[in-house]
């Protein structure tokens with residue numbers, strides 16, 4: 471079926487990873503993306519490839535995150551080879567710092583449950599005592615009592631990742647159509663589907679992947695799928711560059727290869743608002759200065775607010791339309807972490823026309839109101 475023509479709606483990290491995956495399988499693919507003023511979580515995130523704490527009570531999602539993280543080094547190397555862009559991915563493991571014994575206890579309980587829900591030996595983490603932590607992360611403040619560490623975790627530069635995906639996709643012959651808002655998906659007269667855009671252009675294909683971030687709810691409803699995504703705002707602070715200090719990311723503070731420190735991230739239900747708020751930024755800074763007091767010597771050079779693409783339970787949605795076979799949906803939070811699995815595994819399922827059984831629990835049926 472490698473000659474099936476695909477149309478992918480959305481050019482964020484989810485749509486781009488799937489488009490790239492389909493193109494490398496030999497499919498002709500057109501990726502249709504919105505305009506520059508669209509909401510784009512892919513350009514506003516923290517760039518963690520994060521496994522610890524993912525999938526509490528949902529072992530299939532935890533396994534999916536681990537699978538993606540395990541594929542990431544090959545993914546990075548292939549993308550760099552094909553696009554010439556180095557995504558600055560590395561996997562030194564990651565740390566979640568605790569500023570009190572209660573925080574540490576809660577974190578250990580969560581990771582312990584995730585480990586208990588995973589097949590034996592597949593998810594490991596360590597509880598790191600303060601003294602040992604000082605050897606891993608310099609500059610910690612006196613309030614840090616300990617941490618959890620997981621070797622599964624890593625980080626990337628998400629802007630470079632997106633750029634690499636777009637470059638590699640186009641190098642594989644994929645067509646990128648930017649600045650076109652999709653308004654309709656309909657069965658085409660000669661078979662397949664017709665995807666129309668606001669300016670009146672119509673693209674036809676045998677199959678369609680809806681990967682339009684916050685645009686997914688409206689588009690998926692057109693093909694009988696319930697995809698209740700909503701925006702959850704996150705604000706991030708970036709400091710000026712400093713000498714290399716942190717060799718591994720923590721959940722809320724990481725140092726980029728260029729030397730800046732990224733401090734994150736808030737969570738707020740503020741609808742479609744991407745303005746930053748001094749009070750929120752102050753809270754982010756205050757919490758992270760308790761973890762790393764030396765940050766107070768650095769100037770803030772940038773801050774932003776972005777919108778997460780959030781489902782009601784926080785887990786992704788992968789599905790095929792029952793009324794329109796060959797139309798697939800892929801959406802959810804943590805699209806940076808799952809990018810390798812999207813490119814290598816999910817694209818393969820879409821190519822074969824059937825989503826693997828291990829992802830059945832991530833179908834949109836779990837949100838079907840009547841069911």
Ligand SMILES: Cc1cc2nc3c(=O)[nH]c(=O)nc-3n(C[C@H](O)[C@H](O)[C@H](O)COP(=O)(O)OP(=O)(O)OC[C@H]3O[C@@H](n4cnc5c(N)ncnc54)[C@H](O)[C@@H]3O)c2cc1C
Pocket residue numbers: 479480481482483484485486502503504505508509510511512513514515516517518519520650651652653681682683684685686689703704705706735776777778779801802803804805806807808
């Ligand atoms: C502050 C913050 C921190 C985060 N940190 C991390 C992290 O550390 N690790 C991690 O894995 N994830 C993180 N995330 C989540 C991650 O950024 C998202 O999961 C991911 O970017 C979602 O990608 P997407 O392609 O689905 O959506 P988007 O990036 O929002 O892209 C959607 C695209 O669809 C297009 N579109 C929408 N509607 C239409 C339409 N009708 N027609 C055509 N095109 C359309 C838009 O133009 C847009 O380009 C974070 C998010 C935020 C906001």
